[in-house]
Amino acid sequence: MARKFIMSYSDSLVKRISSKDAKICVVGLGQVGLPTALTFCESGFDVIGHDINKDLLEKLNSGISPFKESSLEGLLETNVKTNRFHTENHIVKAVENSDIIIVCVPTPITEDARPDLTSLSSVCDSLSQISLKGKMVIIESSIPPGTFERLVFTALNKKNHVGTDCWAVFVPERLAPGQAITEIRTTPRVIGCIDEDSGLIAKSLYEKIVDSEILVTSIKVAEISKLVENTFRDVNVALANEVGLICEKYGIDVKELLNICNSHPRVNLLHPGPGVGGPCLPKDPYLLLNPEGSDPIQSKIILEARKINDYMPIHVIDLISNAIKEQNKRLEEATITVLGVAYKANVSDTRFSPSKEIITNLVKKGCSVFVHDPLTKENFGGQTVSDLWNAVSQSDILVIVTDHDEFKKFDLEKIQKTMKVPTIIDTRRIFDRKEAENLGIKYLAIGYTKKPKHK
Numbered sequence: 001m002a003r004k005f006i007m008s009y010s011d012s013l014v015k016r017i018s019s020k021d022a023k024i025c026v027v028g029l030g031q032v033g034l035p036t037a038l039t040f041c042e043s044g045f046d047v048i049g050h051d052i053n054k055d056l057l058e059k060l061n062s063g064i065s066p067f068k069e070s071s072l073e074g075l076l077e078t079n080v081k082t083n084r085f086h087t088e089n090h091i092v093k094a095v096e097n098s099d100i101i102i103v104c105v106p107t108p109i110t111e112d113a114r115p116d117l118t119s120l121s122s123v124c125d126s127l128s129q130i131s132l133k134g135k136m137v138i139i140e141s142s143i144p145p146g147t148f149e150r151l152v153f154t155a156l157n158k159k160n161h162v163g164t165d166c167w168a169v170f171v172p173e174r175l176a177p178g179q180a181i182t183e184i185r186t187t188p189r190v191i192g193c194i195d196e197d198s199g200l201i202a203k204s205l206y207e208k209i210v211d212s213e214i215l216v217t218s219i220k221v222a223e224i225s226k227l228v229e230n231t232f233r234d235v236n237v238a239l240a241n242e243v244g245l246i247c248e249k250y251g252i253d254v255k256e257l258l259n260i261c262n263s264h265p266r267v268n269l270l271h272p273g274p275g276v277g278g279p280c281l282p283k284d285p286y287l288l289l290n291p292e293g294s295d296p297i298q299s300k301i302i303l304e305a306r307k308i309n310d311y312m313p314i315h316v317i318d319l320i321s322n323a324i325k326e327q328n329k330r331l332e333e334a335t336i337t338v339l340g341v342a343y344k345a346n347v348s349d350t351r352f353s354p355s356k357e358i359i360t361n362l363v364k365k366g367c368s369v370f371v372h373d374p375l376t377k378e379n380f381g382g383q384t385v386s387d388l389w390n391a392v393s394q395s396d397i398l399v400i401v402t403d404h405d406e407f408k409k410f411d412l413e414k415i416q417k418t419m420k421v422p423t424i425i426d427t428r429r430i431f432d433r434k435e436a437e438n439l440g441i442k443y444l445a446i447g448y449t450k451k452p453k454h455k
């Protein structure tokens, strides 16, 4: 019945989507919103971008990409030039001139790890005051379970009737920064809906950009699935980190251990690292455990995993302190060069980056900290270096926190020759340990400190 209604409605949204005449408005032009907007442009849709950050809109209008993301710059330049993508300061105007509104605003957590839905509430508040007749609202932001029904659905239903005169779905974004443009197209997409029509319309839209499976499910399953995916990864990283810490106690190399363990057909352990950062993994487990409108859910393993991952930067500082002591120096006298500020390889994003904790604590302890990251100007209170090798020559320890491709090309022999007491703490295992040790470099890593405490 519902399906018939859509197909027979001559000016239906499905038809406008099919002919790509439907106008799309993306609200929130960050790491998710901008790649999403430009992907729809590339597919032939006109997109209006709205954001509360006016400086960002100005930058975008000039075709300047606000962050580093593979192939984004070119897409932005082209689509601004052709006017396929343009921005609009006022949300009401942007929405009124669109058929489809895709919301990609941030959903962070507060200091006490509770969901902060301020941005989403503000957008919903605006949408609640606009007639959405014939339009579809899509929420792509990650949200605590229950948020769609309690916040979004309630707001949209104030002036409209979702399912008859407008439509709404939750379509969680699953992209990884750095590969956003590719992953929007290649990762299977999940559509959560309350009514069948909304699901059908949204599916017809995402079919235009996704070359993979599109799974339609209930709102609740879609909400929870997104958060469970990231929690799965966070817990697995925590296990890897814990295994790394155990290896240090036993005085073995975690890398060697993983080679052995992962040869088992049903074992696939990750590598330990300096901590978990980025816009999703450190906060999505908390969104999962804090349903909208209900009491928090207790989960020992998820919260413990968060604690382990949060502890890892402190552990890196301990490794640094011990290595400095071994050089018969005090931290206050030490000079450290940190390679990498971004939270992961080849991106400029520094949100929740382990580098923050590491650099700020070292600076607090009186260390001189040189910082080098080719992809971001952020230095978290350290001193950005202009001449890296000069900084390395003055440093007691070289600490690798981010595994940018550029760092992997560094010549160990040059490091050995440049440093007074060549010492590397390679938290991402970008260098070959044996090669470093053969050159006489003191090489330390998470899961490799060569100091057995248990015999």
Ligand SMILES: NC(=O)c1ccc[n+]([C@@H]2O[C@H](COP(=O)([O-])OP(=O)(O)OC[C@H]3O[C@@H](n4cnc5c(N)ncnc54)[C@H](O)[C@@H]3O)[C@@H](O)[C@H]2O)c1
Residues within 6 Å of the ligand: 027, 028, 029, 030, 031, 032, 033, 050, 051, 052, 053, 056, 104, 105, 106, 107, 108, 119, 120, 122, 123, 140, 141, 142, 143, 173, 174, 175, 176, 177, 279, 280
């Ligand atoms: N970044 C990722 O890799 C990623 C991946 C999957 C899902 N997500 C989720 O997607 C959502 C967006 O994340 P992001 O990384 O793109 O955030 P972001 O901080 O990079 O971008 C959000 C943008 O929204 C704008 N904004 C904030 N409040 C607004 C408002 N009221 N109206 C209009 N614009 C507003 C901000 O100015 C900013 O430009 C979050 O829920 C996040 O958890 C992010």
